[in-house]
Amino acid sequence: MKSEIREILNASVKKLYSEEINDFDITRPKFKSHGNWSSNIALILGKELKDQPRKIAKNIVNEFPKKNWLSKIDIAGPGFINFFLTQEAQTEFLKSFLSDDFSFIETKENRKILIEYVSSNPTGPIHVGHGRGAAYGSALAKLLRLTGDKVVEEYYVNDRGLQTDVLALSVFLRYQELFDLRILFPSDCYQGDYIKKCAKSAKKYFGDKFMLKKDLKSQQSSDISLILEEIYKITPDFKELTDFCISYQMEEIKSILLKFKVEHESWVSEKSLYKSSKGSSLFETTLSELKKNNYTYLENDALWFKSSEFGDEKDRVLIRNNQDPTYFASDVAYHKFKFDRDFDQLINIWGADHHGYIARLEGALDALNLNPKKLETLIIQFVSLIKSGENISMSTRKGEFISLEELIKEVGVEAARFFFLARKSDQSLEFDIDLAKREDKNNPVYYIQYAHARISSLQKELLKRKLIIDNENGFKKLSKVLTDLEFEIINEIEQFQDVIQQCKKDLEIHPLCFYLRDLASKFHSYYNANKFIEDEKDLRDAKFILVAAIKKVLIQGLDILSINAPEKM
C-alpha cells in the first residue's frame, strides 16, 4: 500500500510540477486522526517551489485517483496529506503475511557480507564486554541473512605476539607448580585461575615433558622477556606448549560462545598470515605493496607507515626495531585478506578500546588502493554491571573482569542476550543484573516470551475443545468484526518489515527489541480485554488469525535475537 501511494504521488508531482523528488516520507502518523499513512510531500515540495504547502497538497489530492482501498484523504496541519484506508485494505496484507514465509522481507540486493566480531585474545576468558559484541554480531548476521544477504561470521585469532608468549609462560610456571617446583610468578603474567586449569590440562597432555630440572636463573629479575629468553634456550620444544595453550583457550572460548548461541563459521589465525604459500606470505605481499607505493620509511631501525598522510594523527610502526611485526601490521594484512575474498561489504565489530585504530587501518587500506568505504567498523561501548544498585563491573587495571560465563550462569542466556541487544551499541550499557533475573513484566525478555506463551496456550485450548479455525472464513470476516485496538495491532504487525529494513540499513538491533516489546504490550492489552474462544464462529476465526500473526512475528523477531519462544511458562 505504502509503495503504491508513493508511486501515485510521484506520478502526480511529475505531472503537476514536472518535478521529481525522492526524499519525501510516507509514515504512520502518531495519531489516529491523522489517518493510516501520511506524507510530507507537499511540505518538501513547498520548499523547493517556494509555494504554500497547503496549496500544493490540495493540487496533489485533487489529482489522486479513486482507489477501492482508500476511504478518505485529508490535508492537515502545515500541509500533510493523510490517507485513510478502508477496513478491508487494512487487513488485506495479513493474508499474505500468514501464508508466506518471510520472503517478502528480502531485499533484492543479495550482498555478500563478512562480519568479524568477538575476536578476543586467546589469552584469557571472554568477558562481558566481548559478550555484548558477540550478541550483537550474531544477531546482526541473522537479521541480514533473513533479508537475503549472504553472511560469513568470522573470528580473528591473535595467536602470535608477545601476549601469547606471556600466556604460555604463565601456564609454564603454573605447570611447574604441579610438580611441586616453586617458582616466582611475575606480576606481569596472567593471574587468573584459568591458567592453573590450563596447566593441569597441559600436564595431562604432555606429562612431565616441560618439567624444569633446575631453577631458572632469570626468575629473580621478574623480567618476562629475560625469563622467556632463558626458557627458550633450555626448552627447545616450548612452541609446542604455546600452541597447546592457544588451542586450549580457543576451545574454552568457543564453548562459551556456543552456549551463548554464537557460532562463527570462519576462524582466521594471525599466525597463518605469515605462512607462505607459493613464495610469499600474505603479510609479505601486503608489506611489499605498501613499500612499493612509497608509504613506508625506516626510522630508529623500525619500519613506519605514513598513516598521517591519511588523516591519522601520527605515523605508526609496522615492524619494531627487534624485527617483530606489530599487531597493526598483522591487521593490515588481515584486512587485505578480507578484501581479497571479494565481499560486497565488510563489517567489523570492535570494542571501544580499539577506537583509535580505525583511522590508521583505513589509512592503510587507502594506501593499498582498497576502498575503505567498503569497510564499516562498528564500535561497541563498554558494559558496566549493576547489582543491588552497585557497580560491580570490571576495572581494566586490576584485571577484574566478569566473565561472560559467570554472567550467563547468573542471569541466563536469554536475558543476557536481550539486555545486550536492547541498547544502541555505540552507547555504554548499564546492565542491571537484578532486573535481568526478575521473572515479571519488569523484565522485557519475560514479558515478550510470555506473550508468545499465552498465544500458544490459547491455541492449545482450542485443540482441547476440538475447535478448528477456518482461516478462509477468518480472513473474510476480519475487517467486519474487528475493533480499534485490533486495527492498531494489525498496523503494528505490518510495521515489522519496516523495522527490519531500518535495522538492516543502520546495522542496528535495538529497534527490533523495542518493537517486540511494544507488540507484546499491545497483545497483552488485547488479551486482557478479550475473550478469544468465542462461541460465535466468525469472531473466533477472525481473532485467531490476528493472534497467529502476532505469534509469527514474535517467533521471527526472537529468532533473530536467538532468544527462545517458549510454548509454556
Added chain:
RNA sequence: CUCUCGGUAGCUCAGCUGGAUAGAGCAUCUGCCUUCUAAGCAGAGGGUCGCAGGUUCGAAUCCUGCCCGGGAGGCCA
C-alpha cells in the same frame, strides 16, 4: 591537549537522513482474578529535550560556541 560517545520524566533509555500535541519501561498513586496463563491489564500524575546563539514555514533532531560526564590516545593486543 587531541579524538570519540553521550547529556530527553525521579531512574534506565527510545526518538535525531528537520515535521503535526515529546515517547516507552521502571518507580509512585488508584483500580481489575468464580472467564482460555494476574509472569498480566486499565487509569493518573510527572518535561526549560545540558546552556546560548544561528539556519527556516517548522529544531530534541542540522550548524557554531560553551558547560558537564564516560571512553580512547604504546615499537601491548
